[in-house]
Amino acid sequence: xxxxxxxxxxxxxxxxxxxxxMRSPLTSVGPLIGxxxxxxxxxxxxxxxxxxxxxxxxxILSPFAPLLARRFGAERTILYxxxxxxxxIAIRSASATASLFAGTxxxxxxIAVCNVLIxxxxxxxxxxxxxxxxGVYSLSMNLCGAIASGVSVPLARNLGxxxxxxxxVWGALALLAAxxxxxxxxxxxxxxxxxxxxxxxxxxxxxxxxxxxxxxxxMGTQSLLFYVLIAWLPEIMINxxxxxxxxxxxxxxxxTAALPVSFVVPIVAGRMKNQRLLVVxxxxxxxxxxAGLYFGGNAFLSLWTILLGIGGGFAFSLAMIFxxxxxxxxxxxxxxxxxxxxxxxxxxxxxxxxxxxFHDLTASWSLPLLLLFAIGAxxxxxxxxxxxxxxx
Numbered sequence: 001x002x003x004x005x006x007x008x009x010x011x012x013x014x015x016x017x018x019x020x021x022m023r024s025p026l027t028s029v030g031p032l033i034g035x036x037x038x039x040x041x042x043x044x045x046x047x048x049x050x051x052x053x054x055x056x057x058x059x060i061l062s063p064f065a066p067l068l069a070r071r072f073g074a075e076r077t078i079l080y081x082x083x084x085x086x087x088x089i090a091i092r093s094a095s096a097t098a099s100l101f102a103g104t105x106x107x108x109x110x111i112a113v114c115n116v117l118i119x120x121x122x123x124x125x126x127x128x129x130x131x132x133x134x135g136v137y138s139l140s141m142n143l144c145g146a147i148a149s150g151v152s153v154p155l156a157r158n159l160g161x162x163x164x165x166x167x168x169v170w171g172a173l174a175l176l177a178a179x180x181x182x183x184x185x186x187x188x189x190x191x192x193x194x195x196x197x198x199x200x201x202x203x204x205x206x207x208x209x210x211x212x213x214x215x216x217x218x219m220g221t222q223s224l225l226f227y228v229l230i231a232w233l234p235e236i237m238i239n240x241x242x243x244x245x246x247x248x249x250x251x252x253x254x255x256t257a258a259l260p261v262s263f264v265v266p267i268v269a270g271r272m273k274n275q276r277l278l279v280v281x282x283x284x285x286x287x288x289x290x291a292g293l294y295f296g297g298n299a300f301l302s303l304w305t306i307l308l309g310i311g312g313g314f315a316f317s318l319a320m321i322f323x324x325x326x327x328x329x330x331x332x333x334x335x336x337x338x339x340x341x342x343x344x345x346x347x348x349x350x351x352x353x354x355x356x357x358f359h360d361l362t363a364s365w366s367l368p369l370l371l372l373f374a375i376g377a378x379x380x381x382x383x384x385x386x387x388x389x390x391x392x
């Protein structure tokens with residue numbers, strides 16, 4: 001089914017609303033880590049685990065999301081995921097350690113389904129506007145993620161919501177997305193669930209494709225860098241002498257800096273024969289930001305944060321557009337999305353908890369930051385491989 005943007009505006013609007021829910025439940029946690037740790041008595045390692053659990057959920061469920069879509073249809077599967085997301089947010093917001101972690105797992109599973117199926121829907125419905133539509137949902141994700149980081153501490157402290165109330169408010173956005181998506185379920189057929197044999201064969205063959213593995217490693221390393229910074233950048237800033245509010249807004253700045261490029265980069269990438277130049281620019285930006293954070297003083301913290309944000313925006317946008325550019329149809333896009341997000345997020349899941357563990361062991365951020373340089377190098381090499389003008 002091929003639609004122009006004008007004819008497919010309800011799907012475009014639905015994808016935008018769903019994208020708004022795919023980062024805010026995660027990015028709202030980082031600025032509140034201190035409050036959560038103090039309230040529940042968590043260690044730095046436990047706090048890192050709180051950020052790692054959704055990523056593990058991504059890794060576990062991502063390979064099965066294409067199977068669910070072929071069984072129930074992509075639109076219906078996404079609706080079920082939004083309902084599960086609301087439940088996870090509600091359970092996580094209860095003031096208990098067990099519910100905090102249980103709800104985090106549930107919302108991670110829900111977001112995993114949306115992560116995998118949105119690129120497939122774009123490939124199926126807007127094959128001629130891949131760059132534009134990838135830019136639209138990338139921008140939506142980053143925009144709401146940045147807002148969530150910035151308002152979490154004010155909601156918790158200034159408005160008296162507490163950390164659990166500040167996390168709970170994002171359930172309203174998931175409810176709005178579900179209500180808006182409901183007509184898509186009613187009008188859709190099982191088109192996304194057909195050709196199951198073709199889709200299953202595509203998913204099996206990907207595991208033998210070097211190009212698919214390059215896309216997967218690039219996805220994993222950029223995710224690892226992002227989730228480590230989401231989890232620990234506020235704590236690094238507080239260690240540098242910033243207050244909690246300022247540290248939260250610095251995290252918001254990190255994500256806001258990614259907004260323009262998260263929209264523009266997929267459009268530019270879609271018009272290029274290969275994307276190697278964009279991969280090189282990504283590496284330069286990220287390494288410059290990390291070097292400034294490691295060696296620089298407090299006077300230029302905002303600059304280093306902006307460079308990291310722009311570099312992260314480049315990396316995320318490229319990871320998303322690779323899922324469409326390196327595949328021939330929606331079934332392959334869903335299969336590659338499932339593989340790359342499963343293995344990629346399994347790799348990324350090691351980041352926040354190891355980052356917190358190394359900080360606990362060394363009482364310093366130096367060794368954890370050096371780890372990010374190594375991860376950035378691996379991302380650069382895999383990005384060069386994933387940017388080749390081929391399909392899996």
